[in-house]
Amino acid sequence: xxxxxxxxxxxxxxxxxxxxxxxxxxxxxxxxxxxxxxxxxxxxxxxxxxxxxxxxxxxxxxxxxxxxxxxxxxxxxxxxxxxxxxxxxxxxxxxxxxxxxxxxxxxxxxxxxxxxxxxxxxxxxxxxxxxxxxxxxxxxxxxxxxxxxxxxxxxxxxxxxxxxxxxxxxxxxxxxxxxxxxxxxxxxxxxxxxxxxxxxxxxxxxxxxxxxxxxxxxx
Amino acid sequence: xxxxxxxxxxxxxxxxxxxxxxxxxxxxxxxxxxxxxxxxxxxxxxxxxxxxxxxxxxxxxxxxxxxxxxxxxxxxxxxxxxxxxxxxxxxxxxxxxxxxxxxxxxxxxxxxxxxxxxxxxxxxxxxxxxxxxxxxxxxxxxxxxxxxxxxxxxxxxxxxxxxxxxxxxxxxxxxxxxxxxxxxxxxxxxxxxxxxxxxxxxxxxxxxxxxxxxxxxxx
Numbered sequence: 001x002x003x004x005x006x007x008x009x010x011x012x013x014x015x016x017x018x019x020x021x022x023x024x025x026x027x028x029x030x031x032x033x034x035x036x037x038x039x040x041x042x043x044x045x046x047x048x049x050x051x052x053x054x055x056x057x058x059x060x061x062x063x064x065x066x067x068x069x070x071x072x073x074x075x076x077x078x079x080x081x082x083x084x085x086x087x088x089x090x091x092x093x094x095x096x097x098x099x100x101x102x103x104x105x106x107x108x109x110x111x112x113x114x115x116x117x118x119x120x121x122x123x124x125x126x127x128x129x130x131x132x133x134x135x136x137x138x139x140x141x142x143x144x145x146x147x148x149x150x151x152x153x154x155x156x157x158x159x160x161x162x163x164x165x166x167x168x169x170x171x172x173x174x175x176x177x178x179x180x181x182x183x184x185x186x187x188x189x190x191x192x193x194x195x196x197x198x199x200x201x202x203x204x205x206x207x208x209x210x211x212x213x214x215x216x217x218x219x
Numbered sequence: 220x221x222x223x224x225x226x227x228x229x230x231x232x233x234x235x236x237x238x239x240x241x242x243x244x245x246x247x248x249x250x251x252x253x254x255x256x257x258x259x260x261x262x263x264x265x266x267x268x269x270x271x272x273x274x275x276x277x278x279x280x281x282x283x284x285x286x287x288x289x290x291x292x293x294x295x296x297x298x299x300x301x302x303x304x305x306x307x308x309x310x311x312x313x314x315x316x317x318x319x320x321x322x323x324x325x326x327x328x329x330x331x332x333x334x335x336x337x338x339x340x341x342x343x344x345x346x347x348x349x350x351x352x353x354x355x356x357x358x359x360x361x362x363x364x365x366x367x368x369x370x371x372x373x374x375x376x377x378x379x380x381x382x383x384x385x386x387x388x389x390x391x392x393x394x395x396x397x398x399x400x401x402x403x404x405x406x407x408x409x410x411x412x413x414x415x416x417x418x419x420x421x422x423x424x425x426x427x428x429x430x431x432x433x434x435x436x437x438x
Contacts, residue, residue: 006225006229010225038257038258038259038339038341038362039257039341039362039363039366039369039370040257040359040361040362040363040366041362066369067342067369067370067371067372068369068371069368069369071365071368071369072369090372092311092340092342092343119342120257120341120342120369120370121311121340121341121342121343122257122258122339122340123286123311123338123339123340123343124311124340124342124343140259140361142259142359142361142362142384142387143257143258143259143260143361144258144259146290147258147259149288149290150258150285150286150287150288150290150291150339151258151286151339152286152287153286153309165361167392168361168387168392168393170392171390171392173386173387173390173392174361174387
């Protein structure tokens with residue numbers, strides 16, 4: 001029982017900062033999306049492609065969460081988008097307090113949209129509300145179509161599911177039934193928007209970018 | 220500081236059960252390997268292929284860790300290997316206490332080798348010692364060759380790195396520099412054994428199975 005109380009306290013402390021972030025984002029009328037996936041599903045490649053595809057239309061800033069290294073932040077920096085690096089030093093998720101500090105370092109007033117790229121982990125980040133406007137879960141087809149039912153938490157809580165690396169489906173090297181993944185994700189979350197994309201080839205990125213254009217308008 | 224104390228207490232409680240598992244395995248002279256990776260890197264496919272490849276030579280039992288569902292345990296069951304399912308009900312890693320209970324359910328005396336398939340997560344399970352004889356980290360080439368330096372904890376602690384899905388490298392659909400991954404993993408852990416495999420095609424499985432044959436003898 002003690003362990004449960006402790007976990008509750010840690011989550012409560014996080015909620016306080018998450019609420020501060022909600023107020024900060026509402027005050028500035030900015031859209032903030034929290035991108036969550038396993039390591040290597042392609043979050044950073046999706047972000048760099050999205051930033052480049054929307055260049056001249058939407059000003060995008062990024063908060064990069066990593067256990068250590070700034071490899072991903074460096075990749076974002078090359079797009080010229082403003083980026084703030086958070087190293088969690090071993091922790092498996094970003095906290096709302098870390099995001100609160102990072103939001104103060106970004107030129108928020110000049111931005112239309114802020115992405116948080118969470119630590120690569122399909123489990124823990126889904127329990128930590130960052131005060132974001134929505135979660136985006138990324139699933140690469142190489143990971144298998146059984147992931148929504150095996151890791152339901154994040155699929156149940158996300159606004160959008162990006163099914164990435166669909167270029168790998170050609171040639172039949174990867175078994176992934178897109179319809180199965182869609183059906184299972186919608187069973188967990190009837191409102192989830194689903195975009196199959198390849199951030200590598202650009203396939204499917206138009207619909208995702210259209211969704212972002214619309215979402216920025218409705219903040 | 221309080222949070223750190225609390226985390227330490229949870230880890231200490233885990234250590235107690237881990238030590239019990241160490242004694243149990245030593246008493247029975249059994250090899251127990253804790254397999255850790257991101258979701259979808261191919262742990263279950265590696266296990267089913269390994270069980271089938273070693274059939275008639277090594278008797279293998281499996282403890283299956285999942286947040287929910289018994290999809291993976293069902294896949295193992297089809298090989299006729301004994302399997303015990305642990306559902307963590309949301310938790311991001313297996314605990315030594317759960318493994319302790321599962322070990323009592325397996326016909327340990329009749330087995331040569333016990334695999335624990337941990338929850339799909341490259342971060343948290345590496346902090347929870349289960350009393351196993353060694354950790355096996357699995358990295359699929361679809362996840363990218365930067366994972367050892369981005370998620371160093373598990374690579375530093377593992378006896379073996381299985382680089383899986385090497386069949387995806389053909390055709391150039393996936394950028395993954397095996398030498399880079401090997402070099403980075405060995406920088407973190409000079410003794411790590413590395414086997415590039417495709418559990419799908421069977422490529423590279425002979426060296427991995429030879430390592431298991433040798434390791435079982437030296438318990």
